[in-house]
């Protein structure tokens with residue numbers, strides 16, 4: 001409980017205790033005000049119903065018009081308050097959610113936390129945390145808070161009314177007499193409590209089935225998405241039948257659980273529907289003794305009925321709120337854990353030691369599970385030269401490139417680099433959505449003129465795509481693997497880094513094309529220090545130096 005409060009406190013401080021969010025406080029105050037206004041109107045309507053039914057029974061037709069007019073005014077105010085309450089609540093939700101989403105995505109994407117988290121299998125899915133949990137947490141917090149105040153006010157107002165209307169009554173049961181004050185209040189409390197306990201008991205299994213249903217639906221969706229992402233490979237293998245069988249199997253889980261869920265809901269429905277329906281008549285039946293004794297009029301009976309129903313609804317809300325608290329606290333916990341993981345990963349970001357050149361002095365590399373990869377690496381990379389990292393597959397060449405590229409933090413010992421920008425081109429370039437000009441300029445916005453980009457495309461061998469510079473195609477699907485590598489080289493030429501790290505970045509090109517592309521880099525970026533990994537042995541003359549990492553293989 002204490003941790004939950006501490007976690008919640010962070011979210012309060014982060015948004016609600018900042019001066020800049022004063023307008024959200026105003027919004028919240030208006031929302032609470034509208035909720036209280038709705039309660040006040042309900043109280044008036046409750047009093048009105050007594051007068052109205054008493055007027056009816058007294059056949060005072062001339063008074064009816066005035067009463068109907070009064071009712072229409074109440075309804076008009078009620079409608080405006082209720083509609084704006086829902087509208088403003090949504091406005092407040094989207095404000096707080098925007099702030100948190102900005103905050104979470106910003107933190108997650110800063111200091112490479114997102115990259116390190118992607119290396120750990122056990123880290124939560126960011127898509128669920130950022131998209132789903134923030135939404136659940138924000139909506140539930142606001143809904144719970146506002147309805148708590150409104151329901152407390154409604155409960156108090158109508159309990160007072162019901163208490164007054166019940167008066168003190170003496171019941172005669174089996175020869176005994178029992179005098180009770182406010183008996184309708186006790187009846188409402190007992191009826192709601194009994195109903196809620198039975199609903200909880202019958203519906204207990206529903207939670208599990210609902211949870212499983214969401215899980216199975218998510219699995220099915222993810223599976224469909226995988227087919228979309230790997231459409232080409234599946235089509236090439238002719239794996240359609242196998243995939244359909246897999247989808248059918250996964251959908252069977254949905255069907256199986258759905259059946260269990262609908263049966264359980266049916267069982268619960270028998271009780272809850274009867275329970276709700278009966279709650280409409282119960283106060284009438286319970287007031288019959290007062291009515292028969294002429295202690296109350298028909299108007300009084302109707303007033304009791306509506307007051308009872310208000311008390312019943314408010315009490316039921318507390319039970320409902322209690323049942324959604326676990327969902328709320330689970331989203332709060334998951335968000336807090338995600339936030340703490342991001343903070344921890346950000347702290348892993350190690351500052352680069354500045355020196356005169358790129359050099360290693362007893363550098364030890366590990367896997368995220370702390371298994372040694374390379375130990376005690378020594379050496380220097382000559383500024384402006386081209387150095388190839390050599391060694392057998394799986395030795396740790398890419399890991400070293402990731403380290404000097406600023407991605408890998410699982411190391412100790414020392415390495416240093418002279419100040420300057422760096423760019424790492426992996427084997428497979430990332431190409432997001434957008435135009436070819438945007439893909440070329442990534443991660444910056446296109447700043448170069450079309451003429452410059454046309455020339456660049458021509459230079460890297462993508463001249464045939466010049467006409468499509470401003471077309472938004474699915475470039476990751478459209479360009480061949482080799483063309484994607486050419487595009488990555490074009491990006492490097494555009495951004496002109498001081499350090500360029502090439503991790504098998506020409507592996508999809510034939511050796512002549514690879515040589516042309518590398519020579520282009522040499523020619524256009526003569527001062528850039530290049531460190532590369534390549535298995536294309538015929539390119540040996542391209543490098544000035546070779547750093548053989550085999551001797552640093554971890555024991």
Ligand SMILES: Nc1ncnc2c1ncn2[C@@H]1O[C@H](COP(=O)(O)OP(=O)(O)OP(=O)(O)O)[C@@H](O)[C@H]1O
Pocket residue numbers: 119367368369373391392393394395396397398399400
């Ligand atoms: N994210 C990771 N989690 C666990 N182990 C990893 C991770 N990344 C790399 N490794 C391990 O570290 C070792 C070195 O991998 P690395 O990719 O650096 O080798 P490499 O020399 O570049 O190999 P190749 O020439 O085949 O590309 C391998 O045993 C690999 O399994």
